[in-house]
Amino acid sequence: MSASYPSPARRTALIPALLAAVALLVGVALIDGGGFTVIRYIVSIFALIVAVFAWQAKHWWWLVPLVPIAILWNPVFPIELGLPDVWLGLQYGAALVFIAAGILIKAVTAEN
Template sequence: MSQRYPNPSFARLALAPGLLSAVVLLAGVAVIDSDWFTIFRYAISILAAIVAVFAFQAKQWWWLSAFAAIVVLWNPIFPLSFEMLVWQVLHLAAAVVFVVAGLMIKVPQAKDPTSSRR
């Protein structure tokens, strides 16, 4: 049995959490001044840590500083307070970072020894 498409040598593991984070960040703009913002802070911080792990696995160290900054800024335990406009700009910028990182971070995959059989 021949395969039309060979197995890729990498996977974009950060794409799903990156896109989910962008959606959460854009939805979070609506609740910046409410009590719900704490829940959004938890979600964004956790998703940033997950994407940072994938960046570490992919040996793309330059993404770690961006996601460390996101974890610190949206940290719900020691919250930072900014004006509404600053939060809105930060949410948009972080959403762009998540989407770009999700597209750019490629984690190498191990070769499947059974895929070369005919």
């Protein structure tokens, strides 16, 4: 007799979201430096990855904060906000969005 579980397997967005949050917190120290471009790449890519998780989980409302994060941190077409204090606040706000999204987004995977 095989064991059956009441819920199907789930993939969470926790790992990419936590990696993005760590990159954002490291980026706080690099806002004025050249290393911030690397942080922008990391955050933008992980925002799109977590957005795909949200889409697969049918949590479309998470696209509202994740797509603007991907656009603002996009290093290919950078948006310069001018003041480091604005970026500082956005870094912490985006980290909170990633942590919340990582905890709450769970995509159900197909069973074999």
